[in-house]
Amino acid sequence: MSQFTTSSLRPVSEQVTDNTVYDADHDIWWNPDELFFMLKTSVNPARVSYFERVVRAQPSNVLNRTILDVGCGGGILAEAFAGMGMNVTGIDPSASAIETGRRHAHEAGIAIDYYVGSGERLPFADASFDYVSCCDVLEHVQDIDAVLAEISRVLKPGGLFLYDTVNRTWLSWLFLIKIAQDWKRWAFMKPNQHLYHRFIKPRELRAKLILNGLTNRNTRGMVANYNILKTLYWLRKRTAGQWTFRQLSTRMVMREGRDTSLCYMGWATKD
Numbered sequence: 577m578s579q580f581t582t583s584s585l586r587p588v589s590e591q592v593t594d595n596t597v598y599d600a601d602h603d604i605w606w607n608p609d610e611l612f613f614m615l616k617t618s619v620n621p622a623r624v625s626y627f628e629r630v631v632r633a634q635p636s637n638v639l640n641r642t643i644l645d646v647g648c649g650g651g652i653l654a655e656a657f658a659g660m661g662m663n664v665t666g667i668d669p670s671a672s673a674i675e676t677g678r679r680h681a682h683e684a685g686i687a688i689d690y691y692v693g694s695g696e697r698l699p700f701a702d703a704s705f706d707y708v709s710c711c712d713v714l715e716h717v718q719d720i721d722a723v724l725a726e727i728s729r730v731l732k733p734g735g736l737f738l739y740d741t742v743n744r745t746w747l748s749w750l751f752l753i754k755i756a757q758d759w760k761r762w763a764f765m766k767p768n769q770h771l772y773h774r775f776i777k778p779r780e781l782r783a784k785l786i787l788n789g790l791t792n793r794n795t796r797g798m799v800a801n802y803n804i805l806k807t808l809y810w811l812r813k814r815t816a817g818q819w820t821f822r823q824l825s826t827r828m829v830m831r832e833g834r835d836t837s838l839c840y841m842g843w844a845t846k847d
């Protein structure tokens with residue numbers, strides 16, 4: 577009985593994150609006062625420069641190579657790939673996120689093909705893409721094994737899979753579950769936006785990649801560039817109404833590093 581919670585009769589291991597937050601009726605991605613704009617200001621700097629280094633180190637020219645961004649949300653990472661000269665397709669189950677992504681790309685004059693759909697059932701033929709990315713998504717999906725199988729299927733042989741996700745450690749529990757969601761004094765996410773048991777250890781992800789014909793080539797940490805006391809002070813300013821995410825986002829910036837205990841990114845090749 578201990579693996580059941582009182583709020584649900586589903587075993588904890590089967591509970592999924594609350595993804596309704598992505599279905600907002602307004603732009604939650606490109607407005608600097610919204611949480612998800614922090615994907616651009618706080619998360620993109622580390623992951624985009626890492627992925628750009630990885631793709632530019634490949635023997636083939638990156639220009640006009642095809643990339644599918646699985647779980648693209650409002651297109652914050654998809655537009656960065658377009659900026660590298662790639663031919664980008666984005667897919668996400670949230671129709672409102674896709675609408676926001678389409679509108680933003682159109683207004684910015686960026687050509688991206690957007691689709692509504694889930695990572696568990698990608699509406700693309702086998703071996704369609706040179707690259708597939710799936711960032712800040714694997715910890716939200718219903719069935720990670722199905723998503724990785726689909727990513728591998730649509731990748732060309734020798735193609736690259738680029739990812740980032742959250743590790744399952746005491747630090748991610750403290751920061752992303754307790755501080756970010758549960759403790760209202762500091763919380764900046766909705767309850768169940770993340771679930772601890774959905775976080776993935778790097779070795780678990782590597783094993784799942786192998787099962788799907790993908791070989792992990794590198795793993796790097798995404799490290800918080802700020803200490804916990806300062807973070808609590810800043811977060812409190814937001815919950816007290818003195819700051820919006822705009823002020824937070826200039827301070828809470830992640831950087832690439834060796835420490836994978838909070839979040840990590842990496843890349844794998846399709847065998």
Ligand SMILES: C[S@@+](CC[C@H](N)C(=O)[O-])C[C@H]1O[C@@H](n2cnc3c(N)ncnc32)[C@H](O)[C@@H]1O
Nearest residue numbers: 598615647648649652670694695711712713717
């Ligand atoms: C935190 S956002 C990340 C958005 C984007 N990848 C980025 O990093 O800027 C998580 C996204 O995962 C999407 N998502 C949730 N379940 C999914 C699934 N089964 N397949 C694909 N995407 C999913 C959500 O709709 C949401 O847009």
